[in-house]
Amino acid sequence: MSVRKWPALIVTPLILAACATEIPGKYTDPKAGFLEVSSQTSAAIGKRTVLAQTQAENVALNKQVHGMVYRKTISADTAVQAALLNNKGLQASYAAVGISGAEVWQQSLLKNPVVSIGLFGIGAPELGVYRALESTIAFNLLDAATRKQRKALASAQFQQAQMNAVNETLMLANQTRQAWINAVSAFETVSYLRQASDAAAAGSELAAKLGQTGALNKAGQAREFAFNAELAGQLAKARLNATLAKEELTRLMGLWGTDVNYFVPDALPALPTSLRRVSSIEATALANRVDLKVAKIGLEAQAKAFGLTDQTRLVTDLELIAGFESERENDGGDTTTDTRPQLELEFAIPIFDNGEARMKKAELSYMQAANVLAERAVNVRSEARSAEAAYHASYQIARHYRDVVVPLRGTIEEEALLSYNGMITNTFELLLDVRQKLGSSLEASNAKRDFWLAQANVKAAIYGGGSGAAGGGEGMAIAAGGGAGH
Amino acid sequence: MMNRRQLLGAGAAAGALVSSQAWSQTSNRGLPEAAVMDTAATQSPTRPSTGVDYNPVVTLNGWTLPYRMNNGVKEFHLVAEPVERELADGMIAYLWGYNGQSTGPTIEAVEGDRVRFYVTNKLPEHTSIHWHGLILPSGMDGVGGLSHPGIPPGKTFIYEFDLTKSGTFMYHPHADEMVQMAMGMMGMFVVHPKDPEFMRVDRDFLIMLNAFDIDPGTYVPRIMTMTDFNLWTWNSRIFPDIDPLVVNQGDKVRVRVGNLTMTNHPIHMHGYDFKVTCTDGGWVPEAAQWPEVTVDIPIGGMRAYEFVADNLGDWAIHCHKSHHTMNAMGHDIPTFIGVDKRQLTKQIRKLQPEYMPMGTAGMADMGVMEMELPDNTIPMMTGWGPHGPIEMGGMFSVVKVREGIGADDYSDPGWYVNPPGEQAYEWTGELPEFATNTSPKTLITPKQTSKG
Numbered sequence: 001m002s003v004r005k006w007p008a009l010i011v012t013p014l015i016l017a018a019c020a021t022e023i024p025g026k027y028t029d030p031k032a033g034f035l036e037v038s039s040q041t042s043a044a045i046g047k048r049t050v051l052a053q054t055q056a057e058n059v060a061l062n063k064q065v066h067g068m069v070y071r072k073t074i075s076a077d078t079a080v081q082a083a084l085l086n087n088k089g090l091q092a093s094y095a096a097v098g099i100s101g102a103e104v105w106q107q108s109l110l111k112n113p114v115v116s117i118g119l120f121g122i123g124a125p126e127l128g129v130y131r132a133l134e135s136t137i138a139f140n141l142l143d144a145a146t147r148k149q150r151k152a153l154a155s156a157q158f159q160q161a162q163m164n165a166v167n168e169t170l171m172l173a174n175q176t177r178q179a180w181i182n183a184v185s186a187f188e189t190v191s192y193l194r195q196a197s198d199a200a201a202a203g204s205e206l207a208a209k210l211g212q213t214g215a216l217n218k219a220g221q222a223r224e225f226a227f228n229a230e231l232a233g234q235l236a237k238a239r240l241n242a243t244l245a246k247e248e249l250t251r252l253m254g255l256w257g258t259d260v261n262y263f264v265p266d267a268l269p270a271l272p273t274s275l276r277r278v279s280s281i282e283a284t285a286l287a288n289r290v291d292l293k294v295a296k297i298g299l300e301a302q303a304k305a306f307g308l309t310d311q312t313r314l315v316t317d318l319e320l321i322a323g324f325e326s327e328r329e330n331d332g333g334d335t336t337t338d339t340r341p342q343l344e345l346e347f348a349i350p351i352f353d354n355g356e357a358r359m360k361k362a363e364l365s366y367m368q369a370a371n372v373l374a375e376r377a378v379n380v381r382s383e384a385r386s387a388e389a390a391y392h393a394s395y396q397i398a399r400h401y402r403d404v405v406v407p408l409r410g411t412i413e414e415e416a417l418l419s420y421n422g423m424i425t426n427t428f429e430l431l432l433d434v435r436q437k438l439g440s441s442l443e444a445s446n447a448k449r450d451f452w453l454a455q456a457n458v459k460a461a462i463y464g465g466g467s468g469a470a471g472g473g474e475g476m477a478i479a480a481g482g483g484a485g486h
Numbered sequence: 487m488m489n490r491r492q493l494l495g496a497g498a499a500a501g502a503l504v505s506s507q508a509w510s511q512t513s514n515r516g517l518p519e520a521a522v523m524d525t526a527a528t529q530s531p532t533r534p535s536t537g538v539d540y541n542p543v544v545t546l547n548g549w550t551l552p553y554r555m556n557n558g559v560k561e562f563h564l565v566a567e568p569v570e571r572e573l574a575d576g577m578i579a580y581l582w583g584y585n586g587q588s589t590g591p592t593i594e595a596v597e598g599d600r601v602r603f604y605v606t607n608k609l610p611e612h613t614s615i616h617w618h619g620l621i622l623p624s625g626m627d628g629v630g631g632l633s634h635p636g637i638p639p640g641k642t643f644i645y646e647f648d649l650t651k652s653g654t655f656m657y658h659p660h661a662d663e664m665v666q667m668a669m670g671m672m673g674m675f676v677v678h679p680k681d682p683e684f685m686r687v688d689r690d691f692l693i694m695l696n697a698f699d700i701d702p703g704t705y706v707p708r709i710m711t712m713t714d715f716n717l718w719t720w721n722s723r724i725f726p727d728i729d730p731l732v733v734n735q736g737d738k739v740r741v742r743v744g745n746l747t748m749t750n751h752p753i754h755m756h757g758y759d760f761k762v763t764c765t766d767g768g769w770v771p772e773a774a775q776w777p778e779v780t781v782d783i784p785i786g787g788m789r790a791y792e793f794v795a796d797n798l799g800d801w802a803i804h805c806h807k808s809h810h811t812m813n814a815m816g817h818d819i820p821t822f823i824g825v826d827k828r829q830l831t832k833q834i835r836k837l838q839p840e841y842m843p844m845g846t847a848g849m850a851d852m853g854v855m856e857m858e859l860p861d862n863t864i865p866m867m868t869g870w871g872p873h874g875p876i877e878m879g880g881m882f883s884v885v886k887v888r889e890g891i892g893a894d895d896y897s898d899p900g901w902y903v904n905p906p907g908e909q910a911y912e913w914t915g916e917l918p919e920f921a922t923n924t925s926p927k928t929l930i931t932p933k934q935t936s937k938g
Contacts, residue, residue: 056561195836195837198833198836198837199834199837201833202830202834204834205829205830205833206825206827206830208828209825209826209827210820210821210822210825212824212825213821213822213823213824213825214826215820215821215822215823216820240490331744413838415703415840415860417840417841417858418814418858418859418860419702419860420841421842421857421858421859422702422815422857422859422860422863422864422865422866423816423819423844423845423849423852424702424813424814424815424816424860424863424866425816425818426540426816426818426819427820427821427822428820429818429833430834430835430838430841431837434834434837434838438837468568
């Protein structure tokens with residue numbers, strides 16, 4: 001009654017295994033695919049990226065980043081570099097590249113055969129000693145047959161993962177640059193609001209003194225006090241905004257502990273004296289956009305999947321089952337065991353499902369991917385044009401504020417002083433014009449910020465990693481009010 | 487040398503107030519020459535060369551329009567046109583006026599004269615002239631639409647009438663009157679008595695009170711202003727650039743004051759009491775005259791007062807509404823008296839480094855400080871006298887009574903030098919010798935005069 005089972009067709013997987021090809025090093029390398037990511041991103045943004053895999057590497061990186069930021073006033077470039085070296089989310093997406101590299105490796109290997117053993121007759125006393133032992137080694141023939149396609153698919157996915165990593169690197173770089181611009185701009189806003197607040201404080205003090213001498217009633221005083229208090233509130237809000245904006249930058253740079261002890265400049269850099277025309281930005285973007293490459297790879301992957309489906313439309317779930325069937329019979333006390341090799345071919349008969357639905361699905365998936373790519377290409381072109389338009393227009397706007405609006409406000413302020421000198425207008429009106437000039441300076445500063453953001457977006461529009469949105473947000477404005485002297 | 491009209495024609499007065507282009511195309515043959523004046527200085531009185539003799543008037547910072555005789559009729563030519571008037575040194579106003587100036591030239595004639603006025607309109611809109619206070623035919627009264635159609639731009643109208651009474655009168659438009667008067671169109675009209683000895687004086691001054699609202703830094707009056715004028719002027723001139731009333735000691739002096747502003751002006755003269763002798767209604771009978779030191783000039787009225795210039799010195803003459811002796815000023819200025827601004831000044835200077843605190847001790851520092859002002863503006867209170875800031879502007883001048891001033895001499899004799907004992911001085915604990923006397927009679931030291 002001994003059970004014997006010997007795989008007779010064990011040779012099959014061996015034969016199949018012989019088909020296995022060499023697995024390229026790029027999939028098996030500890031930093032699989034990273035080099036590609038690194039070289040693509042540094043070409044786009046001119047910054048170093050690293051993949052830290054060991055504790056020692058991490059320590060070295062931390063030290064490097066610490067040296068860059070600790071108690072330093074950091075530039076946008078430093079911020080971006082620090083983020084690329086230190087952002088853990090980025091490390092995670094680099095790891096994803098390695099994971100999908102490993103997947104290719106995985107797909108390059110054959111599936112291990114499946115052994116199945118079945119024992120029949122247990123728990124059926126009427127059968128007596130009858131036992132049937134079924135032992136098979138099932139090897140999915142399809143696995144072998146489709147290995148090439150699967151490998152290609154995995155490799156496409158690997159490439160996609162790489163491109164995703166590149167995209168995320170660019171996105172991080174762009175986000176960090178924008179966060180730096182926003183943080184600096186927020187501090188610049190604070191400085192203008194502080195000055196405006198000083199003007200309001202002066203008005204408030206003047207009102208209080210006029211109240212003491214009996215020259216200004218309570219309502220007039222309260223108007224100045226209220227305005228001063230409102231500006232103090234605005235200033236506090238601006239300070240909070242600045243803190244939060246800096247914190248966003250800190251997050252992107254992956255800083256914590258003592259490393260958060262860094263500074264950003266108080267004001268954004270001045271506008272450049274001139275702008276170069278970005279030549280053929282649409283073509284450049286089409287050639288360089290990483291998300292476009294990702295979509296192309298997606299299409300290729302779909303194409304490969306389509307081919308796969310085409311081959312397997314009739315033999316899906318096909319499994320070749322090989323093994324023995326050993327049958328033991330108790331025949332009047334005499335037990336005989338009959339062991340037969342067994343080969344089973346199991347497949348679905350395409351009566352109900354002839355694969356057309358799957359074909360349709362595959363075709364539509366392909367069409368879907370193709371349309372996604374086409375849409376992406378249209379969007380990339382539009383984003384490129386938008387970015388370029390925003391870049392030049394925001395430059396003109398910022399210059400307009402700097403060269404026209406602020407000087408005009410300056411003229412108004414100078415004339416306000418002259419009118420004040422002539423006792424034609426009062427101190428409160430003078431202070432009001434001082435504040436309005438600060439308000440214009442603040443608008444000019446917001447316009448300058450929008451320009452620098454637009455400039456960052458140009459890079460994102462060419463290489464990817466941007467939100468696709470052009471222009472900046474609304475900045476703060478200095479509240480109007482006061483003027484108790486009336 | 488170009489006169490002001492040529493300047494206006496050539497440069498269109500720096501883009502100022504359009505003048506009618508049409509007149510240059512009409513023939514002006516047969517018209518009396520339209521004399522022009524291009525300065526705001528007081529012109530010497532014009533002695534009559536023909537007809538009845540009279541003692542001519544002196545228009546402060548103004549002049550008298552020449553005439554020609556035409557078959558016994560005195561012919562004048564008035565040209566209504568855009569002008570640039572120097573309200574003060576450093577302040578030009580773009581106005582409408584007559585013959586190159588605002589206010590327009592004074593018209594002088596004699597009771598019984600027949601006068602003919604050629605009035606040429608070089609303004610961009612129609613105009614007319616009303617002869618304020620004169621008795622004349624209804625159709626010559628110059629009320630546009632009522633007396634006659636308005637004089638269209640580019641056209642010349644004739645007014646002709648007899649001067650049936652002597653006295654002090656005015657002329658001004660009665661067509662779009664609000665605008666044209668706010669733009670400075672007005673002048674004085676003096677009719678001398680037929681008898682040169684009737685109401686004869688040695689010096690006869692003319693002052694037309696008018697007012698403008700010209701924002702600091704601008705040149706054109708705001709014509710819609712009703713009460714809040716910022717420049718109170720005599721003959722479209724403001725102190726310190728109103729000429730003095732120069733008088734020889736012992737002269738009988740008449741001052742004729744007309745008011746074409748929208749408020750009354752109490753004109754107050756120091757050093758004398760005087761009697762009102764004439765209104766735009768005519769001469770005041772002697773029995774009805776009473777002594778005054780201030781005469782209120784009603785809106786749209788004229789008053790002439792007379793005095794004998796016995797008291798030597800520099801005597802202020804001004805409107806007693808104190809805002810009217812100020813130039814452009816803000817009315818929304820809080821009173822800063824007693825407000826300690828030292829700390830505040832530091833705060834404000836952080837934002838506006840040139841800020842100067844003012845008003846803590848009053849506004850007199852305005853008269854002392856020479857601070858930069860907007861263009862085309864002069865300080866609120868100004869004018870320097872021999873002893874410091876006079877702190878006056880607007881409707882203010884000085885009556886300068888001196889010995890030995892020639893009959894036709896109206897040139898500024900300079901500041902009066904007060905003799906010792908006749909000028910206020912600081913008490914230092916003891917009275918000086920000249921102040922110590924035992925007699926109740928004031929010791930008068932020999933009088934001094936100074937010229938220049």
